[in-house]
Amino acid sequence: MNDIQENVPLSGRTVVVAGATGGIGEGMTLALLRQGATVVATGRSEERLAGLVAYAKDAGPGTLITHTVDVGDADSESVRAQLSAYGALDGAVIAIGDWGSPERTGILDTSDAEWQSMIASNLTSHFHALRALTPLLSRGGALVHLSGFSAEIPYPFAALVGATNAAKKSLVSSLTAELGGAGPRVHELIIGPIRTRPRAAIGADSPGWFSAEDLGRHAGRLIAGDGSHTKDPLQYLVTRAHGVRTTPPK
Incomplete structure (x- = not known):
């Protein structure tokens, strides 16, 4: 995995992580702290942000700041x-999202309520986050x-x-x-299954997956x-075997 290195100098840089208390967000927060960033970790729950502080207490040399806010508002x-x-922010990571109901439901059996809920939590919230965070970036x-x-x-x-x-x-x-190159750079990462603490806790793990800290x-x-x-x-990080690509793996 030559494209993902351990040491990136982020000293003096400020990065917002939206969704920092999720499985992917917390791993990305740790990695950014270890690269020296000042990380502003955001989430909707003060309790979960406090849990992140406890989990990341030994990470560094960066600085962790928590801020309770819903960036998808x-x-x-x-x-x-x-x-x-x-x-002015040097970086922003948007790692929010919702898988919806764990029940497997076919399109023809999906209710209007389920449709509207998923659109709100997994699309509209991202639109709001992009609208809120992009102007804050240098x-x-x-x-x-x-x-x-x-x-x-x-x-x-x-x-x-x-x-x-x-x-x-x-x-x-x-x-x-x-933006046409006149504003901050924007990177869309299309990811496969990711190794996280919550997934490992239920036995869903594979050494062939990228980890949240890799991301x-x-x-x-x-x-x-x-x-x-x-x-x-546009980049694809689907499995370790495929590496980082600019086209979808076959």
């Missing part, structure tokens, strides 16, 4: 006002957004997850085109502007 101006206290900064590989393939009996991932991919791609190290390189993929707006 419709009031983007309020979100920006709260986070503007940290100055011109030389980078936004790193995560979507699942279900954006690329049929996803029977979980089609709403795939549909919202595909829509998020399109949304971020359009944002990149609209954090890669995001750190993108934010630092270091490495072979800093000019690639």
Whole structure:
């Protein structure tokens, strides 16, 4: 895995991690702290943010700051006002999302309520987060957004997850085109299954998967502007065997 290195100099850089208390978010937060960043970890629960502080207490040399805020809230101006206290950001990571009900449901059996709930939690929230965080980034900064590989393939009996991932991919791609190189760099990472603490706790783990900390190290390189993929707006990190790609693996 030559494209994901352990050491990325993020000393003096400030990075917001949205969704920092989730399994992927906490791993990415640890990796960014170990690369020296000041990480502003956001989440909707003070209790879960306190748990993150305890989990990350030995991580460093970076500094962890927590801020209770819902970056997916419709009031983007309020979100920006709260986070503007940290100055122009060098990076932002958006690791929010919702798999919806664990029940496998076919498209024809999906209710309007389930549809609206998934659109709100796994698409509209990302639109709000992009709208809130992008203007906070410095011109030389980078936004790193995560979507699942279900954006690329049929996803029977979980089609709403795939549909919202595909829509998020399109949304971020359009944002990149609209900025046209005049604003912060935008990177859409299309990811496969990721090794996280919650998944390991239920026995869902594989050495062939990227870990959440792998994603954090890669995001750190993108934010630092270091490495072979800093000019690639769309990247695929599906399995370790495939590595980091700019086209979907077959």
